[in-house]
Structure formats: structure tokens, C-alpha cells
Amino acid sequence: MIESVATVTTDRPERYLKQLVSHLGREVDAEQSEDGHSGALIFSSGNCALSAEPGMLRLTARAQDDERLAAVETVVARHLVRFGEKDALVVVWSAAMEV
Secondary structure, three states, X not given: OEEEEEEEEOOXXXXXXXXXXXXXXXXXXXXXXXXXXXXXXEOOOEEEEEEEEOOEEEEEEEEOOHHHHHHHHHHHHHHHHHHOOOOOOOOOOOOOEEO
């Protein structure tokens, strides 16, 4: 497995986590913790762990290869940027690492 991480600065990380899980959960397996501070999206190509932390939403994408990892990154980032257009959210993924 390879992974990449993006840290998205926002004053409302729990809101965006919930919105991603709710919206993408219509198409993929998705779950959110009861406290609303973590979640997961499970795609056919890989998965993405979500973590709401003070002042940021941390996204950790994992997949078997670069192509699948890029697919997960693209879907998650595209939706989050669209949801956070008003807040000018920016998603920048770090280089993939072996795990």
C-alpha cells in the first residue's frame, strides 16, 4: 500500500468531514465516528481516512498503486474544494509513501 496526506486548513473541520462522508456515502462505503472527529471513505480503488483536528481536516489516502491513489485523491479533493468554495479550501497532497 502507498499513501498520501493532505492537511486542509479550515475553521470548520467537523462540518466538512460530515459533508464528505454524507455526500460520498451515497456512492461508496463511508463511516463517521459518533463524536464526528473521524471518518473513512472506502472506494473500489482505495480508501481515505478523515480526521478533524483543531483548525484543520487531515486526509490520508491509501491505495495499492499510484494510479488508484491518484483516483482517490482526485475524488476527495474535488468534492471538498467544491463544498468549501466559500471558504477557499485548498487540498495539496504530499508525496506518496510506502506503508
